[in-house]
Amino acid sequence: MEMKTVFPPRRAGYAWRMTTHDKDSRLTPEQYRVTQLCGTEAPFSHPYNGEKRAGTYACVCCGAPLFSSSAKFESGSGWPSFFRPVSDDAIREIEDTSHGMRRIETRCAACGAHLGHVFPDGPAPTGLRFCINGAALVFTPEDEEDGEEDPS
Numbered sequence: 001m002e003m004k005t006v007f008p009p010r011r012a013g014y015a016w017r018m019t020t021h022d023k024d025s026r027l028t029p030e031q032y033r034v035t036q037l038c039g040t041e042a043p044f045s046h047p048y049n050g051e052k053r054a055g056t057y058a059c060v061c062c063g064a065p066l067f068s069s070s071a072k073f074e075s076g077s078g079w080p081s082f083f084r085p086v087s088d089d090a091i092r093e094i095e096d097t098s099h100g101m102r103r104i105e106t107r108c109a110a111c112g113a114h115l116g117h118v119f120p121d122g123p124a125p126t127g128l129r130f131c132i133n134g135a136a137l138v139f140t141p142e143d144e145e146d147g148e149e150d151p152s
């Protein structure tokens, strides 16, 4: 299946570092739709929503660490939710006025992949809720983090 990358005009100023061809070859259609076309997976559809193990969530596109399981909480929204990223510069926040709402979109700061949104109704200590599509993430459990690289 051939998929063309069509970025909305409001994102035209964003500096994309990876080639779309590189992403096309590695992402599933759902991962592509979420991260490259700013899609949203169905709530409660992704296994990471209920993931409870300790570990790290990285960008599915470029592998940059984004969230730690220590900041994950059960929001009831149906999407993996975190109260903070692994570091302040891991996430890029962009105002999103689509769908008649004013929201803050979150992207991977390293490659620009769409992750989800951040809302000001999260728990202490940050009061933030990073509402993230599981399809944008790759989870590595803590006891496997020092293991071998993915052989692909």
Ligand SMILES: [Zn+2]
Pocket: 059, 060, 061, 062, 063, 064, 108, 109, 110, 111, 112, 113
């Ligand atoms: Zn990335």
